[in-house]
Amino acid sequence: MLELKDVCFTIKKDGEDVNLVDKVNIQIPRGHFMAIVGPSGCGKTTLLKTIAGLNPESAGALYWDGRNLSEEGDLDPSEIGYVPQFSVAYDPLTVDESVEAATRLRVKTRDMEELDQRIDRVLEETGLTTIADRHVKVLSGGQKRRLGLAMELVSDPKLLLCDEVTSGLDPRSEREIVRLLHDLSRREGRIVLSVTHSLAHLELYDSILVLHEGRVAYHGPPDQMNHYFSVHDTEEVYPKLASQTSDRWQSSWMKHRGPYYTKLDRNRTKLVDSGGLHLPADPEPVPTQEVTDEKEQAAKEKPESEKIRTPGFFAQFTTLLSRRWRIFFRDRGQVFLQLAILLCFPVLVTLFKDNALGQIANLSETRLGNVMQDFQEQQVVRQDQVRVGSAVSGIVMFQVILLALMASNNSAREIAGERSIFEKEKFGGLRPTAYLASKIAFLACLVLAQSLWMAVFVNLFAPFRGGAGGFESHIIFLLLVNGGMTAICLGISALMRTAEQASLLSIYLVGFQLPLSGAVLALPDSVEGFTRPFISAYWAWSGSIGALEPKVLEAVKTVVDTSLSTREACLYTLGFHIAAGLIAAWVGTRRHQWD
Numbered sequence: 001m002l003e004l005k006d007v008c009f010t011i012k013k014d015g016e017d018v019n020l021v022d023k024v025n026i027q028i029p030r031g032h033f034m035a036i037v038g039p040s041g042c043g044k045t046t047l048l049k050t051i052a053g054l055n056p057e058s059a060g061a062l063y064w065d066g067r068n069l070s071e072e073g074d075l076d077p078s079e080i081g082y083v084p085q086f087s088v089a090y091d092p093l094t095v096d097e098s099v100e101a102a103t104r105l106r107v108k109t110r111d112m113e114e115l116d117q118r119i120d121r122v123l124e125e126t127g128l129t130t131i132a133d134r135h136v137k138v139l140s141g142g143q144k145r146r147l148g149l150a151m152e153l154v155s156d157p158k159l160l161l162c163d164e165v166t167s168g169l170d171p172r173s174e175r176e177i178v179r180l181l182h183d184l185s186r187r188e189g190r191i192v193l194s195v196t197h198s199l200a201h202l203e204l205y206d207s208i209l210v211l212h213e214g215r216v217a218y219h220g221p222p223d224q225m226n227h228y229f230s231v232h233d234t235e236e237v238y239p240k241l242a243s244q245t246s247d248r249w250q251s252s253w254m255k256h257r258g259p260y261y262t263k264l265d266r267n268r269t270k271l272v273d274s275g276g277l278h279l280p281a282d283p284e285p286v287p288t289q290e291v292t293d294e295k296e297q298a299a300k301e302k303p304e305s306e307k308i309r310t311p312g313f314f315a316q317f318t319t320l321l322s323r324r325w326r327i328f329f330r331d332r333g334q335v336f337l338q339l340a341i342l343l344c345f346p347v348l349v350t351l352f353k354d355n356a357l358g359q360i361a362n363l364s365e366t367r368l369g370n371v372m373q374d375f376q377e378q379q380v381v382r383q384d385q386v387r388v389g390s391a392v393s394g395i396v397m398f399q400v401i402l403l404a405l406m407a408s409n410n411s412a413r414e415i416a417g418e419r420s421i422f423e424k425e426k427f428g429g430l431r432p433t434a435y436l437a438s439k440i441a442f443l444a445c446l447v448l449a450q451s452l453w454m455a456v457f458v459n460l461f462a463p464f465r466g467g468a469g470g471f472e473s474h475i476i477f478l479l480l481v482n483g484g485m486t487a488i489c490l491g492i493s494a495l496m497r498t499a500e501q502a503s504l505l506s507i508y509l510v511g512f513q514l515p516l517s518g519a520v521l522a523l524p525d526s527v528e529g530f531t532r533p534f535i536s537a538y539w540a541w542s543g544s545i546g547a548l549e550p551k552v553l554e555a556v557k558t559v560v561d562t563s564l565s566t567r568e569a570c571l572y573t574l575g576f577h578i579a580a581g582l583i584a585a586w587v588g589t590r591r592h593q594w595d
């Protein structure tokens with residue numbers, strides 16, 4: 001039994017406490033199907049989230065089979081299913097793949113056979129078997145809602161919470177979904193609570209909870225609702241609600257609820273007697289106030305071997321990583337963009353190769369004695385140095401900036417773009433560390449491919465003019481700048497509320513790299529000291545320039561006023577950027593961000 005006792009959810013508005021859910025008292029037995037209805041903004045979703053534990057109750061308490069959930073711990077993620085208003089499936093995947101991923105993330109199965117059985121059962125229960133190989137993007141609204149339900153049913157939740165799962169559907173699909181929810185509540189004593197705007201098909205529910213400004217105005221059998229509100233038609237209930245204040249409705253309900261609860265009990269007894277409701281073998285748990293014997297309570301729990309257990313870190317990590325690659329390869333636009341960037345950006349760099357390949361004349365060991373000739377010789381050397389130094393420095397900076405651009409394209413939307421799905425999966429037991437690790441593994445592959453190809457391709461046409469180990473050093477700095485910017489943009493993606501915000505901030509970050517690196521124009525000392533630590537492009541450029549052979553290094557120094565840093569300083573700073581980005585991503589993924 002689910003029981004709410006004086007449950008409130010309070011927020012601060014203009015310094016004042018406002019109860020979005022106000023002293024809700026209800027008892028819902030196992031195998032019960034309840035609709036939560038009420039005018040828009042009356043707090044239906046807020047109440048559902050409070051029951052789910054997404055909004056911690058500000059006062060009162062919730063009990064599950066007599067267990068105080070706030071004191072003795074929430075329900076296990078596998079015991080509760082929450083179907084939100086938004087789609088929780090990825091468009092490029094098929095129905096079968098979506099349900100399989102949901103199962104692998106939520107349920108630890110013994111073997112493939114058990115996994116397949118579970119998937120098949122859920123597909124059958126939700127009527128999706130015949131369209132199991134269809135892609136999510138081509139599903140109808142009703143089929144998407146069924147899929148959302150299927151992805152929750154994989155863990156056999158005892159409590160299924162549905163938020164507006166029928167909104168926007170045609171009347172036939174709406175009835176089918178309500179009928180499906182009704183049937184789901186008839187199995188294994190599952191409680192199904194459904195928030196809905198619609199007052200159609202109310203006869204399929206066991207009880208209707210009418211909310212008004214966060215307060216209970218009615219909770220009783222569907223066929224008694226019109227009588228209680230003294231209306232002829234259900235459609236007249238909402239206008240009637242507006243006729244008096246919510247606290248009057250609340251106190252009126254408290255006064256008159258007795259007979260309605262008696263009717264609910266009678267309906268339930270009839271249902272059980274007629275065999276229309278199959279409760280689990282366990283005896284129906286007694287209400288909280290009657291729970292005295294802890295041993296008796298423990299006996300009602302499923303044996304350990306039958307309990308659904310959440311898969312470990314590694315299992316979730318591999319499921320997420322393989323799903324990410326599958327989504328990547330199915331999205332042709334994304335693959336094409338990544339390939340175009342990977343191949344074209346290095347080509348762009350090689351357009352500037354000619355000057356970088358030029359020779360730098362040597363100054364004679366001895367002075368010629370002729371001032372004019374000495375001057376002309378120095379001029380020639382100086383011109384070579386300017387030409388070669390500018391080109392070499394420019395090419396390195398161009399590589400660095402293009403890799404930074406690729407980095408922002410890699411990760412700016414990676415988390416923010418799927419935040420709602422991630423939050424939903426986190427609620428279902430996904431470990432944020434497994435999620436983050438899968439993102440890092442996926443992005444590391446992109447970073448490796450992009451950086452190595454950039455270094456090797458450009459080197460084919462404009463060989464890096466490094467000393468011993470210079471090219472290897474250059475590769476490391478290209479990897480580090482791409483890795484650092486990818487990590488920072490991933491951090492931004494995890495911290496921002498929307499994908500648009502994350503993309504914009506990441507693009508600004510890349511845009512400022514070139515002017516603030518000092519590689520083009522030296523910055524004023526006051527600005528440089530402040531900005532330099534944060535500019536990855538400077539450290540990668542400086543590290544690579546430091547790996548040039550001495551003569552070319554001298555040439556670069558003649559054209560750039562900005563001082564170079566030691567190799568170690570560049571390595572450590574870029575390493576720090578990677579660490580900072582990953583820490584930000586870790587903090588962001590742990591944060592609760594369910595709108």
Ligand SMILES: Nc1ncnc2c1ncn2[C@@H]1O[C@H](COP(=O)(O)OP(=O)(O)OP(=O)(O)O)[C@@H](O)[C@H]1O
Nearest residue numbers: 011020038039040041042043044045046047195197
């Ligand atoms: N965290 C929050 N902070 C401030 N206001 C909130 C918060 N959550 C909900 N609200 C406000 O509380 C009210 C109830 O919101 P809720 O989404 O629960 O209503 P609802 O009955 O589900 O509405 P609808 O049927 O339109 O979806 C709304 O006015 C909403 O703006």
